[in-house]
Amino acid sequence: MAASQAIAEFIKALGKEKVLTDREDLLCYSYDATPDVPGALPEAVVMPENTAEVAQVIKIAGRYRVPVYPRGAGTNLSGGTVPVRGGIVLSLLKMNKILEIDADNLIAVVQPGVVNQALNDALAPYGVFYPPDPGSAATATMGGNVAECSGGLRGLKYGVTKDYVQGLEVVLADGTVVRLGGKTVKNVAGYDLVKLFVGSEGTLGIITEITVRLLPVPESRCSMLAVFADLEAAGNAVSDIIRHKVIPATLEILDKVTIRTVEDYLHIGLPVEAEAILLVETDGIKEVVEKEKEVLRRVLEKHGALVRIAAGEQERDQLWAGRRAALPALARVKPTTVLEDATVPRSQVTRMLAAIREIGQKYNVLIGNFGHAGDGNLHPTILTDARNEEEMERVHRAVEEIFKKALELGGTLSGEHGIGLAKKRFLPWQVGPEGLALMKKIKRALDPLNILNPGKFVDSADLDENGEKREGEGETGR
Numbered sequence: 001m002a003a004s005q006a007i008a009e010f011i012k013a014l015g016k017e018k019v020l021t022d023r024e025d026l027l028c029y030s031y032d033a034t035p036d037v038p039g040a041l042p043e044a045v046v047m048p049e050n051t052a053e054v055a056q057v058i059k060i061a062g063r064y065r066v067p068v069y070p071r072g073a074g075t076n077l078s079g080g081t082v083p084v085r086g087g088i089v090l091s092l093l094k095m096n097k098i099l100e101i102d103a104d105n106l107i108a109v110v111q112p113g114v115v116n117q118a119l120n121d122a123l124a125p126y127g128v129f130y131p132p133d134p135g136s137a138a139t140a141t142m143g144g145n146v147a148e149c150s151g152g153l154r155g156l157k158y159g160v161t162k163d164y165v166q167g168l169e170v171v172l173a174d175g176t177v178v179r180l181g182g183k184t185v186k187n188v189a190g191y192d193l194v195k196l197f198v199g200s201e202g203t204l205g206i207i208t209e210i211t212v213r214l215l216p217v218p219e220s221r222c223s224m225l226a227v228f229a230d231l232e233a234a235g236n237a238v239s240d241i242i243r244h245k246v247i248p249a250t251l252e253i254l255d256k257v258t259i260r261t262v263e264d265y266l267h268i269g270l271p272v273e274a275e276a277i278l279l280v281e282t283d284g285i286k287e288v289v290e291k292e293k294e295v296l297r298r299v300l301e302k303h304g305a306l307v308r309i310a311a312g313e314q315e316r317d318q319l320w321a322g323r324r325a326a327l328p329a330l331a332r333v334k335p336t337t338v339l340e341d342a343t344v345p346r347s348q349v350t351r352m353l354a355a356i357r358e359i360g361q362k363y364n365v366l367i368g369n370f371g372h373a374g375d376g377n378l379h380p381t382i383l384t385d386a387r388n389e390e391e392m393e394r395v396h397r398a399v400e401e402i403f404k405k406a407l408e409l410g411g412t413l414s415g416e417h418g419i420g421l422a423k424k425r426f427l428p429w430q431v432g433p434e435g436l437a438l439m440k441k442i443k444r445a446l447d448p449l450n451i452l453n454p455g456k457f458v459d460s461a462d463l464d465e466n467g468e469k470r471e472g473e474g475e476t477g478r
C-alpha cells in the first residue's frame with residue numbers, strides 16, 4: 001500500500017516515462033551479474049535525470065519507508081543491486097553526462113551513469129586518462145565504480161578508485177544534497193567524507209556527481225606473456241618482480257583451466273599446455289620502459305618462464321582481450337559461475353594459489369583461477385551447477401575455506417568486488433563484532449530509516465519502521 005502510494009508520487013514528480021512498473025521491466029532489475037544470489041522483484045524502477053529528481057525520489061521514499069536500491073549497469077559481483085526487500089530500484093543510467101574535462105588541472109567531473117570506458121574514450125584526445133579499469137570497463141558505470149571502490153588491471157602501479165575520487169555530490173537518505181571534497185589535490189577541511197562514500201555500496205547515499213583525478217597517458221609501454229610449466233613458479237615470479245623494484249602497470253595471472261577456457265573461446269594462440277601464464281605490462285618514459293622490460297624478462301626467465309614480448313599494438317591488444325575474456329569464457333563452461341575475490345599480501349600469492357588448488361581437490365570442485373596477481377587479488381572461479389544441491393554444498397564449503405585461508409594469510413574477503421549480499425555473513429570474520437557495530441552506527445547515523453540498499457552488508461533489519469532497535473532477521477547471503 002505504502003509502495004503504491006509512493007509510486008503514484010514518483011510518477012507525479014518525474015513523469016510516467018521515468019517510472020517502470022511492468023513486470024517484464026521489473027524482472028530485468030531483479031538480479032545483477034552476481035551468480036548464486038537469488039533475484040528479487042522491485043515494485044518499480046525509477047530513472048531520474050538529475051540531482052534534483054534524485055532528491056525528490058529519496059524524500060518520497062523516506063516518507064513512505066520504501067527501500068531504495070541504487071543501480072548503475074548491474075555488473076557488480078556481490079549482489080549489490082538486488083532489491084531483497086522490494087521497494088524501488090533507482091537507476092542512475094540516465095545521468096550519463098561528462099560535465100567537465102579539465103586537462104590542465106588533470107580533473108574530470110562526471111555524472112554517475114557515465115560508463116568507465118566512455119570516459120577514457122572522451123579523455124584520449126587530451127592525452128590524459130582515468131586509470132582504474134575494471135574488466136567490466138566497457139559497461140560498468142562510474143557511480144558503480146565509486147560505490148564498489150572498483151579496482152582493475154592497472155591497480156598495481158596506479159591504485160584503485162579511491163585513489164582517484166577527489167570530490168562527490170551525494171543525495172543523503174533524507175534528500176539533502178551535499179558536496180564533498182573538490183578539485184584541489186590537497187584538501188583537509190574536516191573529516192574525509194569522500195572516502196566514507198567510496199566503497200559504501202549504495203548504503204549511505206546516492207552519488208550524483210563525481211570529480212576524478214586524471215593522469216597523463218604514458219609515452220611508451222611494453223606487454224609480455226610469460227609461460228610457466230609450474231603454478232607456484234608463476235606465483236614466486238610475482239613476488240620476485242616487486243623485490244627487484246619494478247612496479248609493472250599490470251601483472252595478471254591465468255591458471256591452466258582459465259588459459260584453456262579462454263583459448264577455446266577466443267582462439268588467440270594461448271599456450272594450452274602451460275600450468276600458468278603471467279601477462280605483464282610496463283609503461284612510462286621510453287628509456288625506463290626499455291630498462292624495466294629487461295629486468296622483467298630476466299626475473300621471469302629465472303623462474304623458468306618462456307617470455308614473449310608483444311610485437312606491436314595488435315598482439316598487445318589480443319593478449320589483454322584474452323585476459324578480459326577470462327570471466328566470460330569461464331562462465332560458458334557450466335551453468336553457474338561462483339567468482340570469488342579473496343586477496344592476500346603480494347608475498348603470499350604463491351601460498352594462496354597452492355591453497356586454492358588444494359581446496360578445489362579437497363571438495364572435488366572445478367576451479368579456474370585468474371586475477372590481479374600483482375595486487376595479491378585472485379579470482380578463484382568455481383564452475384558448477386546451482387541445480388545440483390549436493391555439489392553446491394561442496395562449493396559453499398570450498399568458498400568458506402578460501403576466505404578463511406585468505407584471512408589467515410593476512411588478506412581480505414574482498415579486494416574489489418565488495419561485500420553486498422553475497423559475502424555478508426563472512427564480514428564479521430574480518431572486521432569482528434566491534435568493526436561491524438561501528439559500521440552499523442555510521443549506517444544508522446546517515447540512514448536512520450534504513451531505506452538505502454537495506455539487507456546488504458550493514459544489515460539494519462534490527463531497526464523497525466520507526467528507526468527503533470529490534471532483533472535482527474534479514475537475509476544472510478548464500
Ligand SMILES: Cc1cc2nc3c(=O)[nH]c(=O)nc-3n(C[C@H](O)[C@H](O)[C@H](O)COP(=O)(O)OP(=O)(O)OC[C@H]3O[C@@H](n4cnc5c(N)ncnc54)[C@H](O)[C@@H]3O)c2cc1C
Nearest residue numbers: 072073074075076080135141143144145147151202207416
Ligand atoms: C566481466 C566482469 C569483469 C569485472 N571486472 C572487475 C574488475 O576487474 N575489478 C573490479 O573491481 N570489479 C570488476 N567487476 C565488478 C563490477 O563491474 C564493478 O563492481 C563495477 O564497479 C560495478 O559497476 P556498475 O555500474 O555495474 O554498478 P552496479 O552493479 O549497478 O552497482 C554496484 C553497487 O553500487 C551501488 N551503486 C551504483 N550506482 C550508485 C550510485 N550512483 N550511488 C550510490 N550507489 C550506487 C549499487 O547499489 C551496488 O551496491 C567485473 C564484473 C564483470 C561482470
